[in-house]
Amino acid sequence: MTRYRWAGVLAAGTAIVVATISPKAADDTPAPVTFAKDVLPILQRNCQSCHRPGQIAPMSLLSYEEVRPWARAIKTKVESRQMPPWFADPQYGRFANDRSLGQPDIDTIVKWVDGGAPQGNPADAPQAIEWPADGWQIKPDIIVRGPEFRVPAHPPKNVIEWTTMVVPSGFTKATWVTSMELKPSDLSVTHHICITFRPHTPNVKYYVMNWQESPRDAEGVAITEEGQQAPPPSARPGGGSPNAGVGPGTGGGFFCYVPGVQADDYRLYGAAKLIPANADITFAAHYTPSGKEVVDRPLVGFTVAETPPQKQWISYGISGGGPTFAIPPNDSNYLSPPMEMEFTTDVDLVQMMPHMHLRGKDMTYHLVYPDGRDEIVLNVPKYDFNWQIVYRPQTTIRIPKGAKLHVDAHYNNGTSNKFNPNPNQTVYIGRMTWEEMMAPFFGILVPRDVEAASVLKRGNFVLDGGA
Numbered sequence: 192m193t194r195y196r197w198a199g200v201l202a203a204g205t206a207i208v209v210a211t212i213s214p215k216a217a218d219d220t221p222a223p224v225t226f227a228k229d230v231l232p233i234l235q236r237n238c239q240s241c242h243r244p245g246q247i248a249p250m251s252l253l254s255y256e257e258v259r260p261w262a263r264a265i266k267t268k269v270e271s272r273q274m275p276p277w278f279a280d281p282q283y284g285r286f287a288n289d290r291s292l293g294q295p296d297i298d299t300i301v302k303w304v305d306g307g308a309p310q311g312n313p314a315d316a317p318q319a320i321e322w323p324a325d326g327w328q329i330k331p332d333i334i335v336r337g338p339e340f341r342v343p344a345h346p347p348k349n350v351i352e353w354t355t356m357v358v359p360s361g362f363t364k365a366t367w368v369t370s371m372e373l374k375p376s377d378l379s380v381t382h383h384i385c386i387t388f389r390p391h392t393p394n395v396k397y398y399v400m401n402w403q404e405s406p407r408d409a410e411g412v413a414i415t416e417e418g419q420q421a422p423p424p425s426a427r428p429g430g431g432s433p434n435a436g437v438g439p440g441t442g443g444g445f446f447c448y449v450p451g452v453q454a455d456d457y458r459l460y461g462a463a464k465l466i467p468a469n470a471d472i473t474f475a476a477h478y479t480p481s482g483k484e485v486v487d488r489p490l491v492g493f494t495v496a497e498t499p500p501q502k503q504w505i506s507y508g509i510s511g512g513g514p515t516f517a518i519p520p521n522d523s524n525y526l527s528p529p530m531e532m533e534f535t536t537d538v539d540l541v542q543m544m545p546h547m548h549l550r551g552k553d554m555t556y557h558l559v560y561p562d563g564r565d566e567i568v569l570n571v572p573k574y575d576f577n578w579q580i581v582y583r584p585q586t587t588i589r590i591p592k593g594a595k596l597h598v599d600a601h602y603n604n605g606t607s608n609k610f611n612p613n614p615n616q617t618v619y620i621g622r623m624t625w626e627e628m629m630a631p632f633f634g635i636l637v638p639r640d641v642e643a644a645s646v647l648k649r650g651n652f653v654l655d656g657g658a
Contacts, residue, residue, distance in 0.1 A: 224303040225311025226255050232317050233299065234258070237275050237290045240453070245326015247378055247450055253319070255310045262308040269297050276451065276578040280570040285585040288453065328454040329370045331492030335361055335472065337373075338398055340487045342380045342478045353622050355401045355475045360388065362470060367463040367496040371446050372454035376488040382477040382624065383579075384489055385447040385508065391469045445508045447632075448489075449546070449579035455506070455634075458494070460541060460587070462502040462636055477622065503639040504541070505646065510620070511598065512629035518550060518618040523605030527629045530598040533648040539587035539636040543569045545600070546630035549576055549610045550618060552601040554631060561593040576610065576624075587636060598631040 224230070234242070234252050242252035251257045258265070268274035269292055277291035292300075303309075323330045338356045375381040446455060457463050478487065511530030518525040545554035556569040569582055590596070606614050612625045620627055637646060 223309060223311070224299055224306055225309050225315065226258065226303065227311040227313055228315035229299050229311075230258075230303050231255075233292070233296045235317065235320055237292060237296070239320060239322070240290070240328070241275075241451075243322055243326075259308055259310075262304045266301055266304040269300050272297075276575065276580065278571045278573055278575060278578070278580065279582055280572050283567045283570045287459075287583045287585045288581070327372060327374065327492060329372050329456065329492055329494055331372065332495050333361075333493045335491045335493075337384070337386075337472075337474050337489035337491060338400075340476055340478060340489075342377075342480060342485050342487060344480060344482055344484045346480055349480055350623065351478045351480060353475060353477050355473055356399065357389070357395055357397055357471050357473050359391075359397060360466065360470050360472045362466050362468060364468045366466045366468075366493075367499055368466055368493040369458045369463045369496050369500075370454060370456040370494045371464070372492045373446060373448035374490045374492065375448060376490075377485050378450070380478045380481050380485055381448065381450075381487060381489075382479045383447055383449040384477075385445065385475045386491060387445050387473050387475075388466055388470045389473055390467065391471050395471060397471075445506045447508070451578040451580055452544075453581060454492075455504075455581075457500075457504045460502060460504070460636060461500055462504040463496050463500040463639075464504050464506075465639070479624070500639060502636045503641060504634060504636060505641075505643045506542075506634045507632060507643075507647075509631055509633070510628065511600075511631060512620045512627075516620050516627070516629065518602050518604045518627065520615045520617060521605050523603045523607055524552070525602040525604060527600045527602065530629065530631055531595055533595045534590050534592060535646060535648055536592050536637065536641065538590050538646060540568065540584065540590055540633065541587050541636055542581050542583045542634040544579065544581045544632040545569075545571050545574060546579060546628055546632060547574055547576065547600060547602070548624050548627050549612065550602040550604050550608060550627055551576055552603045552608075554598060554600040556631060556633075557597040557599070558588070558590060559595040559597050561591060565597075581632075590635070596631075596633070600629050600631075602627065 238248075238252050240246070242248040242250060244251055250261060252261075265274075272291070275290040275292065277289060279286060279289070335358075338358055340354065342351065373384055373386060375384060472491070474489070476487075476489075509530060509532075511527070513528050515528055540558075543556050545551075545556075547554065551574040553570075553572050553574055555567060555571070558566045558568050560566070568584070568588055571582075602618070604611060604614055604618055608614070618625075618627050620629065635646070
């Protein structure tokens with residue numbers, strides 16, 4: 192064979208080799224990360240419950256057009272794990288509402304942003320979630336209008352005392368509610384709103400505002416009439432819980448809106464709360480002035496059951512700490528007196544919500560079983576007052592009769608706490624954000640005929656609401 196014929200064969204062979212190799216090489220090229228195919232599903236699972244119209248987040252993340260201007264900011268927040276907000280220590284338990292991002296999801300968002308944040312093919316996008324209308328988290332069967340609260344722009348000493356008001360519930364017959372949501376109309380000024388249900392009494396006065404003025408210094412700190420810093424409310428004559436005036440409820444009971452909280456949905460557990468016929472609702476509202484006068488018009492939404500459930504959901508609002516609670520000036524790791532309570536019957540633990548104020552540092556829930564075994568069921572090592580998260584175990588936690596719920600909390604009253612308004616003062620239990628709370632809220636399941644008041648033995652805590 193001549194040199195030229197070999198050259199022709201080699202050329203043909205080379206062409207064949209190239210033809211067989213080139214497609215494989217092309218297959219090894221990673222597909223670009225796009226919004227439609229890769230990023231939108233992550234946002235739907237972990238972000239859109241807050242990032243949509245009518246919710247607490249500052250911008251909506253429903254569409255590419257809404258997300259694209261925030262791409263680099265989103266990358267920064269997820270890389271640092273500041274978003275989505277989630278503070279439970281993963282060593283202790285798994286939670287059904289865990290919205291934190293795993294490393295693969297974080298890597299996907301980073302690659303998308305670093306690649307120019309392309310939209311991709313819109314046909315690759317998952318079907319849009321049909322969120323409830325008007326900013327609701329549930330689709331309520333019944334909506335009760337709460338009282339209007341006028342929030343002044345510049346109240347004296349920038350303090351608005353807690354205000355309570357009773358309104359009729361509108362439930363003319365005993366009703367099992369399967370989910371509940373409290374929706375303020377102005378989130379910018381709403382520190383919290385709590386409701387309890389109470390039996391109707393003939394002498395009740397509807398829509399009358401009640402509050403208790405506390406003498407305060409120039410910084411708004413509660414003081415005595417003589418001008419000394421006031422002791423904790425539980426040590427004052429006639430004092431007690433910071434929620435005095437709310438009180439233990441009945442039936443549907445205790446529920447709060449605080450920034451970051453999600454609606455209570457009992458349907459996931461085959462449970463409900465019973466609202467007695469003709470019950471009234473007590474609203475306890477706390478607002479923070481924003482520099483302009485606004486009016487908040489809160490709504491309460493319910494879904495209802497057609498038949499009675501097998502299980503009753505009981506929510507407890509707890510005030511712990513007691514009369515000896517006092518954080519010394521510049522103490523960066525103050526340990527509060529613990530909260531401890533004993534259960535008188537078998538129950539299932541279904542939710543926990545640590546609540547503290549600006550100096551809150553960490554909170555840990557322990558179950559101490561009758562045999563002495565100590566199990567941590569929730570540890571929040573970096574508490575953030577700006578996000579009041581309800582933690583719902585992935586599976587219910589059985590608490591046997593005689594077991595105790597023991598809760599510890601630490602506070603940072605030092606200069607390292609960037610939210611600390613004044614590290615040079617002693618801090619007591621109180622209503623205002625610059626005072627403190629030690630409030631380990633929780634919820635349980637019991638048979639539907641169990642009375643809420645019979646579940647707990649009295650202990651070193653105040654029961655603000657349990658029903």
